[in-house]
Amino acid sequence: MIVKMKFLSISGPRTDIDRVSDTYLSKYEMQLENAVTELRTTDNLMPFVDVNPYRDALQKAEKLVEHLSVPGTEDETIKTELTVDEMLDLIREINHDSLELQEKQELLKKDRDSLKEKRDVLEPFKSLDMNLHQVLNLEYFKVRFGRIAIDYYQKLEKYLYNDLHAIFLEGMRNDSYVYGCYFVSNSEVGKVDSVFSSLHFEKIGLDDHYDDTPTESYKKLDDEIQAAETKIDELDNQMQGLVDNHREELLATQNRLEELSNNFDVRKMAARVKNNEEDHYIICGWMGEKDVEHFLKDIENDDRVFAVVEEDREKFYGKPPTKLKNPKLFKPFEMFIKMYGMPDEKEMDPTIFVALTYTLIFGAMFGDVGQGALLFIIGGILYLTKKMNLAGIISIAGLFSMFFGFMFGSVFGFENIIHAKWMRPVEAMTKLPFVGQLNTIFIIAIAFGMALNLLVMVFQIINSIRAKDTENIWFSPNGIAGFIFYGMIIVTVVLFFTGHKTPGNVLLAIFLGIPILVFIFKEPLTNLVERNHKKIEEGKVMFFVQAFFEIFETMLSYFSNTLSYVRIGAFAVSHAAIMEVVLMLAGADKGQISWPVIIIGNLIVIGIEGLIVGIQVLRLEYYEMFSRFYRGTGREFKPFNKKNKVK
Incomplete structure (x- = not known):
């Protein structure tokens, strides 16, 4: 509404x-x-x-x-008796205390990160058994810590090590580098440094304030890091306690300030x-x-x-914005309306119509008691917890899937658990004149589509009356003339296939011929009714040429639009056939059922086929139904409040 x-x-x-x-x-x-x-x-x-x-x-x-x-939470409403000034003072005080805690925490984090960098530098040299302070301050020797690529280290060992007046102590080794240090006398330091530089030895600087071995220094740094992280966690807890102690006041203040x-x-x-x-x-x-x-x-x-x-x-x-108001059961389906376009103030709200037709068609195309129950439960949980409109739609559609599952006698693909209350889509056949045997569900789908087409034509007439659109009330293919024309075709087809006498030629000429003439001359007829003396600008020849192609397009749209509803029956049959394949793969036909295959197969069918069916039903709504009566040219009502702030 x-x-x-x-x-x-x-x-x-x-x-x-x-x-x-x-x-x-x-x-x-x-x-x-x-x-x-x-x-x-x-x-x-x-x-x-x-x-x-x-x-x-x-x-x-x-x-x-x-x-x-x-x-x-959204459902939690907390009131406060604080004045505006008291609320501002509260936020100012708590924010001041929290900033002090955050400042201390940031300093600790910087110290921790600095300690981590030093620890990471020491890690490759943990296996070296030496006092770092002592070796870094030797009087007659120099020591260089660093790393060298494995390829160059192999060359060093093979060609230069015996002639090099230096000692290399290996630390950690990985796939790319060898970490370690070399000792060289003061007199040879220039030559040795040049050799190692030519081998791309990368120096790593270590502080000389370490007074232990690399392993012991590494452990001390690790302990200091753990102590810093403990203090950071303590400050986190203090922050948590600070805000938790004022929880109700903070939530109420936030809501009120908003x-x-x-x-x-x-x-x-x-x-x-x-x-x-x-x-x-x-x-x-x-x-x-x-x-x-x-x-x-x-x-x-x-x-x-x-x-x-x-x-x-x-x-x-300009036009006022459109505000929709529907019962809670149909509220999620407003999402589909907004996706297409909001109704104009003079259009009818199609939300309830979409809700009923979408779920009914979905259920017919995806009829299974067990799979429908899963859709209903999972969709309902998501809708109640996450407020997802799509989940609400899926949940309601699941109910109709369960209903048609009982009608078709299908439970997770098994058709021997319950009896079909109506028919089994794969087996039900009907004999028609000049057609022969045809699946019954196809016939019902086309008949259902014809009825829907007539119904949406009525909607179009109502919308046109509201908009005072004379042409679309009387003379358009979706107006009264179109309703009579299409209705006469349906009556004739139904009477023929049920073996009854069809209308005579005179009646057909009246109820089919006159509407076609109305379609052709809809513009002059509209001008005549509205007393608008407007001449045909394009000339008589072009007028009739254009009218011919418009009539051809109209007839084609009637035919394709009606035939499009066959997909309802096709998906009902294909769903049953797919589940037969799942049961066959699970060995049901041999009496030895593999339940993991049954479970996985059902989940795949629910996920993939459920998605495809959902899209196909939406396509029917938009292209076959909405195209006949709905424009969606309105603009959405956006009030200023907590969720829609003025920008």
Whole structure:
């Protein structure tokens, strides 16, 4: 259902805008329009340039709330008796304490990272048994720590080691490098350093303040790192305790500051009217008709607020936004409507129609008691916990899958557990004149599609009456003429295939020929009814050529649109056939069932075929049904509130 909208203008003293937003507007859903733009004919209009005083405190509150061990939920509503000043002081104090803790924590993290770097440098030399301080301060020898590529180290050992006046001690070795150090006398240091440099020896600097072996120094550094991390964790716990001790106050303050900040941002869409004596604000926008009534009652005793409801506002300032209001059961299906386009105010809301047809067709195409139950349960859990609209749709569709599963006698693909209450899609056959044996489910699918086509034509007529569109009411292929034409074809086909006498030639000429003439001359007929004396601009020849191709396209669309519903029966049959293959792979035909194959096969079918069926049903909704009656040219209603802030 589409909520009827009213355009509302609210004004009062400029200094009273916060009170009005907080006391009145926060209770109702209102889509604000830019008052400076909407009221452009009014003199002395100015925008507000005030800076939001709550935004900084709100950002700090949101960061503090992130540290709560038990975060707040959407269903949890916590009230506070704190004033605005007290809330700002609370956020300021807790933020100050948290910043001190964070500063200490950052210093500890820097020290820890520095210790890790030193430890990582020492790690390759842990196997060297020497006192680092002593070897780094030898009087007659120099020691160089570093690494050399394995290829070059092999060359060093093979060709140069015997002639080199140096000793190399190997530490850690990996796939690429050999870590270690070499000792060289002071007199040979220049020559040896040159040789090692030519072999791409990379020096690694070690501090001489280590007074132990590399292993012992490494352990001391590791202990210091663990101590630093312990202190960091302690500061984390202090931060956790700081915010947890004020949990309710923080959550209530965050919610309240969000309201105040959002209400203050109303200024972005408001306008100021200033003259020599007074300074007023003006807020304007769209509100639901019932909300307008309640709002006017709320302010009737408030002499500082003045409101005007402007009738027929859309005639001058565009169409109102569309606000959908449907029962909770059908609410998730609004997602499909928004994907296609919101209905115009003069269109009917197709949400309930989509909900019923989508789930019914899905169930017929994917009929299985067990698989439908899984869809219902999993979708329901996700919808209740994650509020996912698609999950809600899947859950409801699962119910219809279960229903058709009972009708078809299928439980996880097994057709010997329960009896079919209606038919088995693979086996049910019907004999038709001039056609022969045809699967019954195909015939039912086409008949169902014909009925839906007639129904959406009725919707098109209703929408056209609302829009006062004469051509689409009477003369279009989806209007009254199209309904008569298509209805006559259906009557004739049904009578023929059921063995009854078909209408005579005169009736066919009247109910088929006249609508075709109406299709051809719909534009002149519309002009005649509307008394619009408009001449045919393209000429008579081009008019009839264009009319011929339009009639051809119309006939083709009737045929393809009807035939498209065969996919309902095709998927019902293919689903049963696929499950037969799964059971055959599991050995059910041999009496030795492999349950892992049954489980995996069912999961694959639910995932892949369920997705394909869902897409195919949506295609039927959009291309075969919506194309006949629905435009979706409206704009979505976006109220300013906690979830839709003014930007």
